[in-house]
Amino acid sequence: MNTHRIRVGIDVGGTFTDAVAVDATTLNLLGQVKVPTSHHHEDGVAHGIVEALDRLLEQTGHTPEDVTFLAHGTTQATNALLEGDVATVGLIGIGAGPSATLTRRLAAFRKLELTPGKRLPLAYAHVADPDDAPAVRAALDAVVREGAEVVVASQPFSVDRPEGEDAVVAAAEERGLPTTAAHDITSLYGLHKRTRTAVVNAAILPRMLATADLVDASITKAGVSAPLMVMRCDGGVMSLDEMRRRPLLTVLSGPAAGVAGALMQERVSEGLFLETGGTSTDISVVRRGKVAVRHATMLGRTSYLSALDVRTVGVGGGSMVRVDGGRVVGVGPRSAHIAGLPYACFATEDDLRDAKVTMIRPMADDPADYAVLDAAGGRFAITMTCAANALGRVPEGDFARCDPAVAKAAITPLAAALGTDVATAATRLLDAGTEQVRSVVEAMTRDYRLDKDTALLVGGGGGAASVTPHLAAVTGQEGRIARHNEVISPIGVALALIREQVERIIPGAGQEQILAVRAEAEAAVVAQGAAADGVEVEVTVDPQTSTVRAVATGATELRTQDRAHRADEADRLRAAATSxxxxxxxxxxxxxxxxxxxxxxxxxxxVRAVRHPGGVVDAVGVGRVHAPDARGGTCPGGRAPPGLAGRVARWRPPSTGRTPRARSARSARPGSRRLPPARRP
Structure with missing residues (x-):
């Protein structure tokens, strides 16, 4: 059944804003547009978002009323931190006695370096008693006089006793100041890390609030009634109201959109996603059908921001070859885009007539070993994309596909300079470029204990064909380019699930406490628009840190009701066999x-005894669990907890010399207790 309803994903990049329309029933791509990102318009990036939406609706023949889901990803928060374009933060430390000593040390955050030579603008004031209203007002007056545009309240142990921070927040809001309480950003112990995370959140808060209001008003004016969602850095989306409270969650969300697209569209169970642009490749992990996340590093310090674990290599489709002494010595990091040169493979054969290899220094501080072509049509860059096309690695219809004859003509002068044939020269170029990517892929495979034999390499981004196919060929791993790879990021935004993570440190957590954390995460995604009957919650307990973590994901009502995109029995069986x-x-x-x-x-x-590999596949055909030797069974729901506890009690970890850090809350042994770690404020 065609409901004529669509899901729209918009990815706001530094140069272009890409938008896609996806059929809400079949999840098929219906249309895609690209417009310049409107940084300098009076409405900022909101203007580009609405322009992209208008063109998309016109292209697909839909109306604003047909939009049932609208989400956008933005690099604005990331760029604000990279460029040092942040607000002055007024940090109010709370505490008396020993606590005062701890909080006064937080004033040192003004030494944090945003960019070379530019430090975090921060004003500090102290309040001994948060119930002393005149003292709180005086502290607020002090930070405002120093230019504070936003306030952070922080107190030791506010995770357990938030009343002091809440009192300061209330006083600041009475004055119309945007405010963040440290315990609202994270409920984990560690005064310095918790406060630092809250301070960074506050530093980008005013700018992100202004953008959120403009985008919201613009979308409403355009006639879209669907609630606006925003991409998070962990691969999910959140409501606009939640973004207003925690804009920090949008930092590093750019790569998250791409891997979300690979996860939802390609049904990746276990593998690595390589999103390749013109200059670089972002590499991330999908394990057991979920993206790998970790606490991100910001301003040179670890934070409590759970973000996609993405590692970037300076090699992309436009990366230029470097030659010295008649051999390829490297590829990149300089790209044709930065050098201001066109790709040789996108020229014409007539343009490349009489081409000769010339060595240049693209930028003043670059080595003079970058090889380019000087030909009848001008100067051209020899890139990874040129080599991939010359070897036939770019499939028909791909964004980076060119005339094979032109690609070979582009590599021919390089081959002569290397004293070899075109195929060998192109292979050497791709070998040098993918070697850097390969080392990172192998490191992440080890870090996450992926099975190299089954880990899939999935390429996304406009330059995917320049890296992923060759890497798969040289490593022997299975690899493929994602469908519609050039717009995989906005597709990821359109298909992303509402997500929320709740973390609590609970020494010796019992079942009731664990279920309370789970319920909190579930309620949070439902409050943001997820259908209650479709929420999935994964709970883990880390016995070493006493951290209970619940990650809830859920879909909007229409998508949950629609089952057209679910895998049938044969699809699930094939997915299991592959795993x-x-x-x-x-x-x-x-x-x-x-x-x-x-x-x-x-x-x-x-030699070895019979093994029984097993796995779990979900309804859409994604493998969630893989075990090299396992047994399966069923039991009535009421008997599941004691039966599962008994199995866990008999289980022994494999002799790898390493101890698992986290265990499922559902498999926690009743009555077991560990000594709790020393509590930090």
């Missing part, structure tokens, strides 16, 4: 629910 590395005929169903199916098989070894 288990066996033929679908040898895979059998061990158990199942409407949401998940457990599969298993047998592997006979000459």
């Amino acid at each position: 288990l590395r066996t033929d679908p005929a040898s895979v059998r169903v061990l158990a199942g629910t409407p949401a998940h199916t457990v599969y298993g098989t047998e592997v006979h070894r000459r």
